[in-house]
Amino acid sequence: MTAIRAARTSDAAAVIALWRACDLTRPWNDPQADFDRALGHAAATVLVAEKGSAIAGTVMAGFDGHRGWIYYLGVAPARRGEGLARRLLDAACDWLRGQGCPKVELMVRDGNDAATLYRHLGWEPQGVQVFGRWLAR
Template sequence: MAADRDAVVAIWDACGLTRPWNDPDADFLRALGHEASTVIVAERGARIVATAMTGFDGHRGWIYYLGVAPDHQGQGLARRLLDAACEWLRLRGCPKVELMLRDGNPVAGLYEHLGWEQQDVRVFARWLT
């Protein structure tokens, strides 16, 4: 699946999910670099049209970079990717899954519509590199 990197990162870019301080190519390769994470894709023909990165830290599962190519949005692909990511986590014994959504993300209502609940938490970060 490493050969899919360019197509996957292109979707992340098209959906506004990348940030200058995160290298999406490195994120993709790290996700595939060990068994605790993966990148799930949806294809139409030979074209990747949607993607989600997921991982399990032993306590919680996480979903990142959920994106659907703009010309394929509204077709239920986000729901199917979320279901596939949850199943991947469930098979690894994960009891709960969370996803991070940046403030101002215009698709916040999608997650509520699909049964996800906003949590009362704040995320803190610290760079290790």
């Protein structure tokens, strides 16, 4: 049975290894800092799917007071196709609902066919462009 639970500080290495295996890391993001910030913030969480002591999937969620956002959805290559992403997304949405969050959004990098999965699971394109600006690096 694969259970979903909140990540602990001690999960950092396994979670970051999974992010790397899922090609979710980018040179401009420090995954350890991303993990630490999420666990250190009351309005953010990282959830993991775990079987035995092996972490098979992750998702990060945060509530900014207006919208919930989801990041770092990844499932270990050997565990794909079992419904873990669906369960992780449901768990992230439940967590956000518990924060009083009315709507959740997520971003998909250009070229990632995960967009097909999100459409399949009922997520709708939002028709927005995303702009970013660094505040600290």
